[in-house]
Amino acid sequence: MSALHLTLASASPRRRDLLARLGLTADAISPADIDETPRSAERPRDYALRMGAEKAAAISAPGFVLAGDTVVAAGRRILPKTEKESEARACLELLSGRRHTVLSSVVLKAPDGSVKAKLSENIVRFKSLSPEEISTYLAGNEWRGKAGGYAIQGAAEGLIQWIRGSHSSVMGLPLYETRALLKSAGFPIG
Numbered sequence: 001m002s003a004l005h006l007t008l009a010s011a012s013p014r015r016r017d018l019l020a021r022l023g024l025t026a027d028a029i030s031p032a033d034i035d036e037t038p039r040s041a042e043r044p045r046d047y048a049l050r051m052g053a054e055k056a057a058a059i060s061a062p063g064f065v066l067a068g069d070t071v072v073a074a075g076r077r078i079l080p081k082t083e084k085e086s087e088a089r090a091c092l093e094l095l096s097g098r099r100h101t102v103l104s105s106v107v108l109k110a111p112d113g114s115v116k117a118k119l120s121e122n123i124v125r126f127k128s129l130s131p132e133e134i135s136t137y138l139a140g141n142e143w144r145g146k147a148g149g150y151a152i153q154g155a156a157e158g159l160i161q162w163i164r165g166s167h168s169s170v171m172g173l174p175l176y177e178t179r180a181l182l183k184s185a186g187f188p189i190g
């Protein structure tokens with residue numbers, strides 16, 4: 001097996017698609033099954049980095065293992081990956097008319113077992129959302145399983161006034177940081 005074998009430790013189709021934008025196709029997709037419960041008082045940045053590192057560590061595969069994690073935070077508060085509509089509504093009500101932070105970690109485990117990580121920090125500002133706008137958004141079901149109850153790659157972008165950072169990072173895999181990490185580890189990338 002070549003040392004250049006690349007495993008993407010993620011169930012996220014978005015991460016696979018984003019990786020493809022760098023001209024890369026993972027040789028294997030191995031989602032990591034880890035406990036994603038934040039520790040008490042864990043800071044959002046620490047949590048995003050810990051989750052990325054734990055996902056990479058959970059996969060033993062030849063070659064390189066790439067993992068990532070995306071966290072939506074309002075101040076120090078880590079918002080859930082919303083499973084219920086009521087949770088998503090609460091997130092959108094909280095995010096309405098305010099700026100919040102989206103943190104995306106990317107973690108690379110090299111064939112020699114060494115691990116490097118980068119964290120990308122984004123600020124996102126939603127317009128003030130009316131109850132009708134929130135209900136219409138929720139009816140589209142794009143909030144399901146998404147951190148913070150929205151997905152920038154869908155209808156939510158029509159409600160976002162601006163972002164500071166990168167679209168790929170908010171969506172799940174920061175392409176600038178991912179390319180830099182792979183390149184510095186000697187992975188052939190254009």
Ligand SMILES: Cc1cn([C@H]2C[C@H](O)[C@@H](COP(=O)(O)OP(=O)(O)OP(=O)(O)O)O2)c(=O)[nH]c1=O
Nearest residue numbers: 010011012031069070146147150151152170171
């Ligand atoms: C803020 C935001 C989140 N998300 C989603 C991506 C993820 O589903 C979720 C963050 O959860 P993650 O745990 O980062 O990713 P995942 O559960 O999809 O996949 P895996 O752990 O196997 O790598 O939020 C978007 O798709 N778009 C967005 O704009």
